[in-house]
Amino acid sequence: MRTIDDLDVAGRRVLVRSDLNVPLADGKITDDGRIRASVPTIEALRDRGARVVVCAHLGRPKGEVKPEFSLAPVAARLGELLGTDVRFASDVVGDSARAIAEGLADGEVALLENLRFEPGETSKDDAERGAFADRLAALAELYVGDGFGAVHRKHASVYDVPQRLPHAAGGLIAAEVDVLKRLTEDVARPYVVVLGGSKVSDKLGVIDNLLGKADRILVGGGMVFTFLAAQGHEVGKSLLEHDQLDTVREYLRRAEESGVEIVLPVDVVAATAFAADAEHSVVPAGGIPADRLGLDIGPASGKLFAAKLAGAGTVFWNGPMGVFEMEPYSHGTRAVAQGLIDSGAFTVVGGGDSAAAVRGLGFDESAFSHISTGGGASLEYLEGKTLPGLNALED
Numbered sequence: 266m267r268t269i270d271d272l273d274v275a276g277r278r279v280l281v282r283s284d285l286n287v288p289l290a291d292g293k294i295t296d297d298g299r300i301r302a303s304v305p306t307i308e309a310l311r312d313r314g315a316r317v318v319v320c321a322h323l324g325r326p327k328g329e330v331k332p333e334f335s336l337a338p339v340a341a342r343l344g345e346l347l348g349t350d351v352r353f354a355s356d357v358v359g360d361s362a363r364a365i366a367e368g369l370a371d372g373e374v375a376l377l378e379n380l381r382f383e384p385g386e387t388s389k390d391d392a393e394r395g396a397f398a399d400r401l402a403a404l405a406e407l408y409v410g411d412g413f414g415a416v417h418r419k420h421a422s423v424y425d426v427p428q429r430l431p432h433a434a435g436g437l438i439a440a441e442v443d444v445l446k447r448l449t450e451d452v453a454r455p456y457v458v459v460l461g462g463s464k465v466s467d468k469l470g471v472i473d474n475l476l477g478k479a480d481r482i483l484v485g486g487g488m489v490f491t492f493l494a495a496q497g498h499e500v501g502k503s504l505l506e507h508d509q510l511d512t513v514r515e516y517l518r519r520a521e522e523s524g525v526e527i528v529l530p531v532d533v534v535a536a537t538a539f540a541a542d543a544e545h546s547v548v549p550a551g552g553i554p555a556d557r558l559g560l561d562i563g564p565a566s567g568k569l570f571a572a573k574l575a576g577a578g579t580v581f582w583n584g585p586m587g588v589f590e591m592e593p594y595s596h597g598t599r600a601v602a603q604g605l606i607d608s609g610a611f612t613v614v615g616g617g618d619s620a621a622a623v624r625g626l627g628f629d630e631s632a633f634s635h636i637s638t639g640g641g642a643s644l645e646y647l648e649g650k651t652l653p654g655l656n657a658l659e660d
């Protein structure tokens with residue numbers, strides 16, 4: 266992959282695809298880790314006289330303009346971190362974006378509005394995506410891919426634009442790939458993978474591949490209820506992927522056959538509603554009341570997971586164990602974070618929310634070997650899949 270050192274950027278407009286998908290609460294950024302991680306590449310380009318047009322997504326607005334998904338607060342924070350004004354375009358490829366991109370002076374920075382306000386960005390139709398990519402590419406002369414957290418998405422800004430402009434990988438992508446490569450080459454064993462979070466349909470599939478790689482898989486977060494249901498347990502109103510039940514039964518069968526240990530929680534914090542002040546209690550994992558939903562792994566599970574992490578050689582963790590954003594459901598995530606630290610293993614934490622959880626719960630980032638900005642992206646990289654956003658940069 267070419268790096269930005271291979272591009273002659275001075276005086277030229279460079280479109281940088283960053284991952285600025287940060288958590289927000291009441292319009293305020295609650296963790297700016299991904300913005301911070303994007304700064305060095307933008308700064309390096311500015312230093313070399315580039316006119317930097319940053320593009321990124323926030324959440325999943327599904328091709329519609331939804332003000333609550335605006336990148337405006339991110340533009341302000343990026344400006345603070347860069348110590349310069351970031352010009353914010355009120356559209357993605359419209360009049361505002363064009364005028365701002367064309368008006369940039371050397372070393373200046375602009376941020377486009379949320380790419381996912383445009384249906385072409387995420388379209389599965391090559392022609393629709395391509396037409397949007399043409400308009401995005403027209404804003405710049407060069408392209409730098411730096412949004413590691415989104416490289417597993419075959420989206421216009423990730424996959425199609427680099428096919429239209431001279432391109433290079435930014436420093437963040439290079440650094441992430443460097444560390445993750447280590448987990449595909451010589452993994453110190455036992456290799457333990459911890460999975461949780463809420464993007465269950467996206468991430469259940471990685472278990473298929475992990476069964477051939479990991480020694481032990483700990484399952485928590487929203488992912489766990491499809492496992493419990495597959496074992497015949499009541500999961501109440503918890504997150505559940507009905508159409509994946511057979512697949513999960515198959516995973517459990519194959520795990521047993523191949524000697525891979527799948528560890529499920531033994532207790533769960535079950536609440537009457539998805540709210541911090543909802544009535545909640547610890548119940549056995551096999552007995553979630555029908556009118557409740559599981560929002561965290563329970564204390565016994567926290568201890569169990571920590572014990573299963575002890576003595577590991579390598580740990581990869583993606584997805585919080587519970588709704589850590591609400592204090593009553595944060596304890597499982599805390600226990601697992603501490604378990605990683607105490608394990609003495611080579612530890613990688615991946616994912617926007619997982620990284621935010623680690624920082625938000627007060628852990629020192631340096632206690633982990635690597636904190637990756639990508640959850641799904643890291644998982645798919647570790648599976649050995651071809652990632653569209655990396656593939657496009659290699660050409």
Ligand SMILES: Nc1ncnc2c1ncn2[C@@H]1O[C@H](COP(=O)(O)OP(=O)(O)O)[C@@H](O)[C@H]1O
Nearest residue numbers: 462463464486487560587588616617618619640
């Ligand atoms: N039991 C659960 N039910 C609903 N949501 C959950 C549960 N456990 C964790 N979550 C949510 O999962 C989200 C993070 O999931 P995900 O995006 O997959 O992780 P990451 O960003 O680290 O890859 C968090 O916002 C958290 O509140």
Ligand SMILES: O=C(OP(=O)(O)O)[C@H](O)COP(=O)(O)O
Nearest residue numbers: 286414415616617639640641642
């Ligand atoms: O938050 C992200 O991924 P992650 O939650 O797997 O870390 C990326 O910004 C990708 O977002 P997406 O999963 O909506 O495509």
